[in-house]
Amino acid sequence: MNFKSLIFASVILCFCECEFCNRDGTGDECHQQVGDTPKPSIYSKEVNEKWSALLLEISKANDEYKECPSSNCSCHFSVIQRDMSNFKNGITHQMIKAAQTRGTKYQIINHRLYRAKACMFPARCAGVEHFLSKIKSKIPDIEFILNTRDWPQVSKYHNQLQPVLSFSKTSDYYDILYPAWSFWEGGPAIKLYPQGLGRWDRHRESLKRASEGWSWDRKISLGFFRGSRTTEERDPLVLLSREEPDLVDAKYTKNQAWKSNEDTLDAPPAEEVSLADHCRYKYLFNFRGVAASFRLKHLFLCKSLVFHVGDEWIEFFYPAMKPWVHYVPVRSGATKEDIKKLLNFVKENDDVAKRIADQGFEFIWNNLKMKDVTCYWRRLLKQYSKNLKYKPSLDESLIEIKYSS
Helix, strand or coil, X not given: CCHHHHHHHHHHHHHHHHHCCCCCCCCCCCCCCCCCCCCCCCCCHHHHHHHHHHHHHHHHHHHHCCXXXXXXXXXXXXXXXXXXXXXXXXXCHHHHHHHHHHCEEEEEECCXXXXXXXXXXHHHHHHHHHHXXXXXXXXXXXXXXXXXXXXXXXXXXXXXXXXXXXXXXXXXXXXXXXXXXXXXXXXXXXXXXXXCCCCHHHHHHHHHHHHHHCXXXXXXXXXXXXXXXXXXXXXXXXXXXXXXXXXXXXXXXXXXCCCCHHHHCCCCCECCCCXXXXXXXXXXXXXXXXCCCCCHHHHHCCCCEEEEECXXXXXCCHHHCCECCCEEEXXXXXXXXXXXXXXXXXXXXXXXXXXXXXXXHHHHHHHCCHHHHHHHHHHHHHHHHHHECCCCCCCCCCEECCCCC
């Protein structure tokens, strides 16, 4: 059954079940006694009216979705085109000089990779250099400024147009998106991953295995979240968990800034949970951190249903993924009641929930392989090179990067 048929069946079945009972409570298929006021079943008219608008919204989203070709990282090329369209008049040497304080300078000259001696976050630079070293033989002479901070650098409202590459941004920034260093190394370091989250290739395989051990029907039917209290946006889910532990299991863990239980919303910090153990749960919540969250891509590989909170912050692969096609969208600032409604919806529409979870997994599995990340870097820098209005010469202050993985 295709998605449209599944949604249609969900809506029609609800109406049909209601019609089996006459208004006076009689009818061969009616099990309700006159005068009884039982809790509505999932097929009752009340429940159908509650969810029909949402089911139709999901149907519309899936109807309008066009699957992108998975070859040559084509799913993500529109992001490169959009980011580089800001530089349609070209990138000058003066623009590069003006942007140098916003990141680390890199050059590829005669297919050799060079970088400024100082890198603010060496592991992050190393994560990027893994990919640059793979593609340098295919890239013409270029130079660019790469931001390894969490935050984008070039605001549309407070800065002049400057070409700075950043891993994450909102629509308020001119920054050019690149694949985060954490695809290889330099991701956030926590107790379970003391060297930092990285090696996406290995996590792809390990999480796929974990998902196979926790099929949809075996998963625990709870909303689940573990993470530090980076923003107060996460509080409603954690508070809902304390009020309704049969609906949500969400707790705060320590981070480097933790000093007391006040930093974990007046409760002792919870133990961290491995990515593989997230696969035990049917509904996984993703929140942004300081910027976009590194965990998002991992959650999809559990074949669980991902609840993605907020749509402001993106990485390069986010725009190709669509709400209600690949994940459940949760608005920024959602209340406990908003979250509870969404969880009750997916619980009462399990087939729809599973289909969205499967589609989210398939997208990430097919369109975010390591070769897609390398491909994106190659296509990004080739497009970038076309916008340079000068031919760079070697900056003698840089050091050559001879990367070995």
